[in-house]
Amino acid sequence: MQLLRRKIDDYLNEWKSNPNRMPLIVKGARQIGKTESIRNFAKNNYKSVIEINFVIQKQFKDIFNDGFEVDNIIKNISLRNPNLEFIPENTLIFFDEIQDCINCATSLKAFNQDRRYDVICSGSLMGINYNEIESNSVGNKEDYEMYSMDFEEFLWAKGYKKEQMDSLYEHMKNLIPFSDTELSVMFENFKEYMIIGGMPAIVNTFIKNNNYSGTLKMQRQIIQDYEEDITKYAGGLDQAKILNVYRKIPAFLGNENRKFQISKVEKGARSREYVGTIDWLNNAGIINVCYCLEQPELPLKGNYNPDNFRIYFRDTGLLIGSLDEEAQEDLRNNQNFNTYKGAIYENIVADMLVKQGYSLYFYKNEKGTIEMDFFVRDQKSLIPIEVKAIDGSTISLNNLIDGKNYSDIKYGIKFGYKNIGFNEKFYTFPYFLVFLLKKYLREKNK
Numbered sequence: 001m002q003l004l005r006r007k008i009d010d011y012l013n014e015w016k017s018n019p020n021r022m023p024l025i026v027k028g029a030r031q032i033g034k035t036e037s038i039r040n041f042a043k044n045n046y047k048s049v050i051e052i053n054f055v056i057q058k059q060f061k062d063i064f065n066d067g068f069e070v071d072n073i074i075k076n077i078s079l080r081n082p083n084l085e086f087i088p089e090n091t092l093i094f095f096d097e098i099q100d101c102i103n104c105a106t107s108l109k110a111f112n113q114d115r116r117y118d119v120i121c122s123g124s125l126m127g128i129n130y131n132e133i134e135s136n137s138v139g140n141k142e143d144y145e146m147y148s149m150d151f152e153e154f155l156w157a158k159g160y161k162k163e164q165m166d167s168l169y170e171h172m173k174n175l176i177p178f179s180d181t182e183l184s185v186m187f188e189n190f191k192e193y194m195i196i197g198g199m200p201a202i203v204n205t206f207i208k209n210n211n212y213s214g215t216l217k218m219q220r221q222i223i224q225d226y227e228e229d230i231t232k233y234a235g236g237l238d239q240a241k242i243l244n245v246y247r248k249i250p251a252f253l254g255n256e257n258r259k260f261q262i263s264k265v266e267k268g269a270r271s272r273e274y275v276g277t278i279d280w281l282n283n284a285g286i287i288n289v290c291y292c293l294e295q296p297e298l299p300l301k302g303n304y305n306p307d308n309f310r311i312y313f314r315d316t317g318l319l320i321g322s323l324d325e326e327a328q329e330d331l332r333n334n335q336n337f338n339t340y341k342g343a344i345y346e347n348i349v350a351d352m353l354v355k356q357g358y359s360l361y362f363y364k365n366e367k368g369t370i371e372m373d374f375f376v377r378d379q380k381s382l383i384p385i386e387v388k389a390i391d392g393s394t395i396s397l398n399n400l401i402d403g404k405n406y407s408d409i410k411y412g413i414k415f416g417y418k419n420i421g422f423n424e425k426f427y428t429f430p431y432f433l434v435f436l437l438k439k440y441l442r443e444k445n446k
Contacts, residue, residue, distance in 0.1 A: 003036070003040060004036075004153070006033060006037050006149070007150070007153060008026070008034075008037045009040070009041065011144055012037070012038070013041070013045075016045055016118070021118070022112050023112055023118075023120070023121065023142070024120045024121070024143075025105075025108075025120075025141055025142070025143050025144070026038060026146055027122070027143065027145055027285075028124075028145055028146035028147060028285055029284065029285030029314060030124045030222070030285075031201065031225070032146055032149075032198075033146070033148075033200040035096055036200065037146075038094055038096075038120055038122055042092045046090055047085075047087050047090040048084075048086065048087045048092075049091070049092050050086070050092070050094065051096065052077070052093075052096065053097050054098060054101040054104070055096075055097040055100050056097075063076040064076075064104065064106070064107055068106055068107045068110045069110055070107075070110050070111055070117070086117065088116040089116065091116075091117045092117070092119070092120060093117050093118070094119075094120050094121075094122070095121045096121075096123070097123055098122065098123040100123075104121060105121070108121070108141050109139075109140040112140040112141070124229070124233075124284075147314070147354070148197060148198030148200075148314065148315045149200060150355045150435055151193050151432065151434070152165060152435050154189070154192075154193045154196075154198065154203060157204075157207055158189065158207065168186075168432075169439065169440070171433075172420065172429060172436055173440060173444075175420055177420045178419055178420065186430065186432045187417065187430065187431070187432065189432065190430075190431050193348075194320070195212065195215075195320055196212075196215060196317050197316050197318060197320065198315055199219075199315060199318075201218060202215050202218045202219060202317060205218060215317075216332075219318060222318060223318055223322055226246070226286060227246065229284075230246065230284075231243070233284075234280065238273075238277075241265075241266075241277050242277045242281060244265050244266055245274070245278065245311075246281060249287065249319070249322070252310070252311060253312065253319065253344075253346070260278070260309055260310060260311050262274050281311075285314055286313070286314055287311045287312060287314060288311070288312045288313075288314055288360055289311055290309060290310045290311070290312065290361065290362050290374070291305065291309045291360065291361055292305050292308035292310075292361070292362055293305075295363075296363045296370075296372065296382060296400060296406055296408070296409065297406065297407075298377060298381075300359065300375065300382075301359070304361055312346065312347045312350040312351065312360075313347055314351060314354070315351065316344065316351055319343075319347050320344070342388075345387050345431070346387050348434075349373070349415060349431070349434055350374070352435050352437075353434070353437070356435070356437060356438040358376055361374065362374060362375070363375065363384075369396075370396045370399055370400065372384045372386060372396055373385060373386055373387045374387070378445050379445045380410070380445070381408055382406075382408040383409070383413060384397055384401075384412045385412070385415065386413070386415070387415050388415070394414060394426070397414060398425065400412065411427065412425065413426060413427045413437075414426055414428045414429070415428075415430070415433075415434055417430065418430060
């Protein structure tokens with residue numbers, strides 16, 4: 001399998017160069033490439049790497065039984081495997097699947113104070129009781145949340161280089177329209193990414209075969225694996241209710257207003273019966289939750305209705321994999337995304353925003369006369385973002401920008417199958433530039 005370049009690579013190198021580095025916890029959903037990235041980093045940076053997987057190597061779960069002093073832990077690891085070599089200042093201890101050994105988190109304080117060995121932990125968000133880990137290791141660890149591959153990482157996998165990424169950004173920064181060839185090629189790449197998603201194994205298969213052969217089967221296997229993990233890790237919450245919500249996500253996205261409604265999950269169901277299920281799926285890294293603003297104004301946090309929200313798949317490839325056979329065939333053969341009422345476009349923009357660190361918010365007034373897909377902010381203003389599956393009118397966007405009641409809104413952004421443009425009210429960008437939005441807004445404000 002081809003080793004894929006990931007953004008965590010640079011983060012890990014920066015972490016290693018910090019003389020005051022603390023033990024690191026890399027968290028994220030299943031099958032997004034955590035273990036592979038950490039292994040590659042370890043191989044290139046340490047003389048000795050001690051890797052312990054608490055799911056596969058259950059016999060190592062008792063290494064903390066004699067207390068959390070580093071010497072005791074090292075002694076117990078060595079009893080289990082005397083061939084392992086612990087070289088002070090040049091050893092990485094990699095604890096994988098820590099959701100199956102919460103005691104591991106308690107040991108991080110001792111490792112942080114001892115400082116002879118570097119420690120990286122990794123685990124599936126689905127299985128991590130993060131409140132428990134936090135209480136066991138507060139102030140003695142760093143956190144890094146990893147996601148499936150973003151569009152830039154997908155382009156890296158296809159062979160695109162830094163200068164080509166820089167060129168995309170220069171077009172965006174300076175509002176220089178793309179040539180017809182540039183638009184055509186990049187939209188083709190973007191459509192591939194929409195169908196494939198960002199799971200590394202699936203991207204690798206697609207790149208290797210140069211077609212979609214086998215990718216749907218892999219997507220559906222991951223969806224099934226997630227269902228099995230829900231059954232395994234849901235704990236005290238009602239597993240059946242979590243599964244009900246998980247399986248209904250495509251139906252909500254296919255609905256015109258996308259709103260999550262408990263009554264559509266289970267006939268006669270009440271909200272109180274499903275308390276915690278959405279949080280569980282969100283914390284597990286399976287979904288992104290987008291909340292409805294009370295008013296389109298700043299600040300964003302604290303200005304939303306926690307009971308009015310939309311849910312999206314974290315990885316759009318899994319949304320694609322959950323669709324019926326006819327939709328699958330249409331998408332892969334004709335790349336006809338419009339048949340799904342724009343939900344796929346909203347889902348991928350939501351995913352690309354979250355991967356840049358944004359929280360998700362939308363707005364729809366009671367009369368339904370104004371509706372906006374997403375909001376972000378720069379230093380001074382609230383920015384409405386419209387996602388257009390087909391080229392059409394932008395009534396809500398214009399009303400928000402022109403309305404006297406929306407003083408925090410100075411301009412807007414529209415993403416679609418369009419070239420770059422600006423009409424003195426909102427910027428128009430092609431979809432494939434969403435991954436550069438945060439950089440663009442940050443530098444625009446300078």
